[in-house]
Amino acid sequence: MTLPLITTKSEEIFAAAQKIMPGGVNSPVRAFKSVGGQPIVFDRVKGAYVWDVDGNQYIDYVGSWGPAICGHTHPDVINALKEALEKGTSFGAPCVLENVLAEMVIDAVPSIEMVRFVNSGTEACLSVLRLMRAFTGRDKLIKFEGCYHGHGDMFLVKAGSGVATLGLPDSPGVPKSVTSSTLTAPYNDLEAVKHLFNENPGEIAGVILEPIVGNAGFIPPDAGFLEGLRVLTKENGALLVFDEVMTGFRIAYGGVQEKFGVTPDLTTLGKVIGGGLPVGAYGGRRDIMSMVAPAGPMYQAGTLSGNPLAMTAGIKTLELLQKPGTYEYLDKITKKLSEGLLQIAKETGHAACGGQISGMFGLFFTQGPVHNYEDAKKSDLAKFSRFHRGMLERGIYLAPSQFEAGFTSLAHTDEDIEKTLAAAREVMSSW
Secondary structure (H helix, E strand, O other): OOOOOOOOOHHHHHHHEEEEEEEOOOHHHHOOOOOOOOOOOOOEEOOOEEEEEOEEEEEEHHHOOOOOOOOOOOOOHHHHHHHHHHHHOOOOOOHHHHHHHHHOOOOOOOOOOOEEEOOOHHHHHHHHHHHHHHHHHEEEEEEOOOOOOOOOOOOOOOOOOHHHHOOOOOOOOOOOOOOOOOOOOOOOOOHEEEEEEEEOHHHHHHHEEEOOOEEOOEEEOOOOOOOOOHHHHHHOEEEEHHHHHHHHOOOOHHHHHHHHHHOOOOOEEEEEHHHOOEEEEEHHHHHHHHOOOOOOOOOOOOOOOOOHHHHHHHHHHHHOOOOOOOHHHHHHHHHHHHHHHHHHHHHHHOOOEEEOOOOEEEEEOOOOOOOOOOHHOOOHHHHHHHHHHHHHHOOOOHHHHHHHEEEEOOOHHHHHHHHHHHHHHHHHOOO
């Protein structure tokens, strides 16, 4: 029998946090609103594990929402950061580390010939939107329902992630005049995209999407979908943008575009390329990127962009990912986890579907299949909440939302997966 989870200190800290920060958090999904109960407060992390302030240990499948692909506090990354700290935390001037990481990104990602570093995925997506418009001279944008590209005004239309988790409408404070240029289509629906291009001839700057959705749960592209978008954008003189903030260097070293063989015009990155430090990037064809200031007229700047600590952690993380067998290992353990969860759900009588690619996975409590956000919304959210709490009580830390993908790392072992599946069997058998 599972003992009650002692979270006294977490509860005290979160109660205090609610008086000084909106909702007690600095990013909405952390508040556990969609799964009930209060969040646990982390104290430290190492490898595949996290410890809370009450001393409880958990196997972690959030991984700081994706960056911890090598495991938390990898010694190679930490040692490199210690050396970098001695030289300074921020320069606000060029440093050679920017060149090194830029060359690594360009070598890895098929679409990127030039890259600009920023400080977050949101900043990367905001910047790439401006660049799309500047390059094409057009204002309209196509995005997909349930895809999240940060909290910029233009993107908060049928957005996924925290917006989906909290059940919010399109955010208050976003002017209609801004979102009127945002066109939306269901993910995996090429006909809907064709219709939007036909209805707005010569007006659409580009199409942006998560090539594998992670902010409405894990939803892969149907066969031919990404290829179809590539054809449609070229036919209509529009740009294709892959938001690989989540999937970049996780699905494959060169991202989804390498894995599926579809090359967009522009790409946004984040998470993994910062090795656990705040970072973002956007890059693409040289002729497009040459429009960015100071090379060109499209202005974008950032005081901490390319800071030496983020560059150092990113370089070391990408070096680790280049080791032979990295992605084969991620795929093996994640497949074992994903297939195991689906089998347990079936054996215990729960409708469920899901899947994985490399170190990214998802589980929906619905019969499925899930092709888009509308399908994902058919999930049993109450059942997911019970599942999440039951797993937490058994030392398994999952994303506190049905509408978030899960992540594994190189630090996860077969034993970790087996413990996770044993906990899942206990939880699903108890309903």
